Amino acid sequence: xxxxxxxxxxxxxxxxxxxxxxxxxxxxxxxxxxxxxxxxxxxxxxxxxxxxxxxxxxxxxxxxxxxxxxxxxxxxxxxxxxxxxxxxxxxxxxxxxxxxxxxxxxxxxxxxxxxxxxxxxxxxxxxxxxxxxxxxxxxxxxxxxxxxxxxxxxxxxxxxxxxxxxxxxxxxxxxxxxxxxxxxxxxxxxxxxxxxxxxxxxxxxxxxxxxxxxxxxxxxxxxxxxxxxxxxxxxxxxxxxxxxxx
Amino acid sequence: xxxxxxxxxxxxxxxxxxxxxxxxxxxxxxxxxxxxxxxxxxxxxxxxxxxxxxxxxxxxxxxxxxxxxxxxxxxxxxxxxxxxxxxxxxxxxxxxxxxxxxxxxxxxxxxxxxxxxxxxxxxxxxxxxxxxxxxxxxxxxxxxxxxxxxxxxxxxxxxxxxxxxxxxxxxxxxxxxxxxxxxxxxxxxxxxxxxxxxxxxxxxxxxxxxxxxxxxxxxxxxxxxxxxxxxxxxxxxxxxxxxxxxxxxxxxxxxxxxxxxxxxxxxxxxxxxxxxxxxxxxxxxxxxxxxxxxxxxxxxxxxxxxxxxxxxxxxxxxxxxxxxxxxxxxxxxxxxxxxx
Numbered sequence: 001x002x003x004x005x006x007x008x009x010x011x012x013x014x015x016x017x018x019x020x021x022x023x024x025x026x027x028x029x030x031x032x033x034x035x036x037x038x039x040x041x042x043x044x045x046x047x048x049x050x051x052x053x054x055x056x057x058x059x060x061x062x063x064x065x066x067x068x069x070x071x072x073x074x075x076x077x078x079x080x081x082x083x084x085x086x087x088x089x090x091x092x093x094x095x096x097x098x099x100x101x102x103x104x105x106x107x108x109x110x111x112x113x114x115x116x117x118x119x120x121x122x123x124x125x126x127x128x129x130x131x132x133x134x135x136x137x138x139x140x141x142x143x144x145x146x147x148x149x150x151x152x153x154x155x156x157x158x159x160x161x162x163x164x165x166x167x168x169x170x171x172x173x174x175x176x177x178x179x180x181x182x183x184x185x186x187x188x189x190x191x192x193x194x195x196x197x198x199x200x201x202x203x204x205x206x207x208x209x210x211x212x213x214x215x216x217x218x219x220x221x222x223x224x225x226x227x228x229x230x231x232x233x234x235x236x237x238x239x240x241x242x243x244x245x246x
Numbered sequence: 247x248x249x250x251x252x253x254x255x256x257x258x259x260x261x262x263x264x265x266x267x268x269x270x271x272x273x274x275x276x277x278x279x280x281x282x283x284x285x286x287x288x289x290x291x292x293x294x295x296x297x298x299x300x301x302x303x304x305x306x307x308x309x310x311x312x313x314x315x316x317x318x319x320x321x322x323x324x325x326x327x328x329x330x331x332x333x334x335x336x337x338x339x340x341x342x343x344x345x346x347x348x349x350x351x352x353x354x355x356x357x358x359x360x361x362x363x364x365x366x367x368x369x370x371x372x373x374x375x376x377x378x379x380x381x382x383x384x385x386x387x388x389x390x391x392x393x394x395x396x397x398x399x400x401x402x403x404x405x406x407x408x409x410x411x412x413x414x415x416x417x418x419x420x421x422x423x424x425x426x427x428x429x430x431x432x433x434x435x436x437x438x439x440x441x442x443x444x445x446x447x448x449x450x451x452x453x454x455x456x457x458x459x460x461x462x463x464x465x466x467x468x469x470x471x472x473x474x475x476x477x478x479x480x481x482x483x484x485x486x487x488x489x490x491x492x493x494x495x496x497x498x499x500x501x502x503x504x505x506x507x508x509x510x511x512x513x514x515x516x517x518x519x520x521x522x523x524x525x526x527x528x529x530x531x532x533x534x535x536x537x538x539x540x541x542x543x544x545x546x547x548x549x550x551x552x553x554x555x556x557x558x559x560x561x562x563x564x565x566x567x568x569x570x571x572x573x574x575x576x577x578x579x580x581x582x583x584x585x586x
Contacts, residue, residue: 013439014494014522015550026487038274057273057490059514064490066273069555074547144276145488145514148385152488188276189385206276208375208387214275 149188149206251317326359368403
């Protein structure tokens with residue numbers, strides 16, 4: 001069996017951060033490895049098997065561990081991470097984590113999706129075709145971040161994989177659904193943003209007053225379905241954690 | 247009067263928020279840590295009024311705030327050097343102050359440093375969001391969910407402030423803590439470790455260490471933008487996948503001018519990270535107003551680990567000095583008596 005640490009780079013910074021890069025480029029396999037390690041280490045933390053690890057953040061290609069130097073050292077944490085990798089690499093994704101599927105209603109185009117027109121014309125499709133392509137598959141949540149509850153989802157059909165806006169918008173409303181290359185995403189809160197906005201979900205995707213503020217975890221699956229104006233109004237502000245598709 | 251005990255009215259406030267030591271454990275959901283920009287000063291604002299160092303305090307970037315206490319309290323003002331008064335009478339920073347109900351505390355803006363903290367006995371009682379009182383203005387949650395403004399009424403825990411004052415009277419922060427801000431070195435030296443992408447920067451990492459940078463006005467709680475030699479090699483490194491980020495990460499966007507992420511740092515970012523300002527020095531940077539020159543010096547991770555360990559220990563249990571409020575035999579100055 002090959003060495004599971006092969007290709008894994010461990011970087012130490014700041015005196016309390018260990019950044020474990022699983023591979024150099026974004027791919028489904030790489031994210032599989034990251035999320036297997038992530039869910040393995042979370043389980044170990046829940047079971048009290050690791051000491052001094054405060055927080056773990058998965059991204060597309062890396063796992064970042066914030067540790068408390070009062071309780072542990074980089075050497076001990078690195079050894080734990082090596083164990084995590086060798087343990088998780090032996091197992092399949094489904095063995096480590098059981099993804100939940102979330103159905104998200106989206107009103108496409110118009111005021112909700114000002115970039116649908118340009119996405120369609122660049123893709124050489126009609127707006128309806130873009131919507132059909134976008135709603136035709138379920139996406140993996142690779143990671144959450146930069147702002148609260150922002151979902152990085154992938155990968156979209158290559159036909160609608162259009163680049164970001166040249167000039168990002170100052171304000172993108174919460175719930176906006178966008179495309180950036182092969183990624184699609186949902187804005188959890190209002191923020192600046194450069195993704196091409198094709199629609200908006202009426203659901204409240206992020207609520208800091210709930211624990212957890214979003215139920216969606218890295219590794220879960222998301223599928224979009226189209227709703228009209230009336231349904232949009234009916235579903236306005238329904239928390240994603242309480243939304244059940246009929 | 248006793249009914250209003252534990253209440254304070256905001257009469258003036260500028261870039262002021264409620265902060266504590268941060269909101270941890272939710273970064274994988276995209277939720278920033280937030281918390282005080284200068285955690286050392288925030289910790290002292292608390293211990294000087296008898297609180298645990300992690301209690302919520304007011305942070306005022308620029309140090310302009312005016313508060314009216316409806317009931318008595320022990321208060322303290324720490325951080326950037328400012329003129330502070332109670333009912334118009336000048337009072338010292340970094341010391342417990344006993345104020346009577348109806349008193350007005352005013353901080354008139356920083357003369358040195360940048361951020362000012364106001365602690366109150368019992369601590370400000372705001373509803374914690376995900377375990378923290380820290381305000382994240384961009385997300386509209388924590389603290390009051392926004393900057394404080396005139397007319398806001400803040401509550402703090404009702405405690406026996408006179409008894410607390412007896413316990414903390416005469417306490418002050420050690421000189422080296424106060425002097426970080428009162429007598430800043432110029433340029434201010436900020437310690438960094440290598441960042442996650444240091445190796446992508448080739449010679450630029452040496453340029454970064456051997457140059458002076460200036461803090462610009464394009465700085466806020468999310469990040470301090472610096473001006474100085476451009477670090478161009480990062481943009482030639484090609485597209486790099488987004489990574490988890492933190493306070494102290496020094497990002498270099500395509501324009502080549504570094505940004506040091508601060509308390510409201512986004513949780514992930516796609517810019518190359520050249521260096522990582524270690525936590526006590528992120529506190530120092532938080533006291534560098536626009537125009538301040540900074541230079542960076544490298545420490546190794548092992549050394550940084552030891553520094554962070556001591557830093558966290560002292561944040562949780564800040565060492566204090568004790569000074570008699572007045573010399574033995576001397577009649578206490580009138581100003582001190584007024585606040586009894």
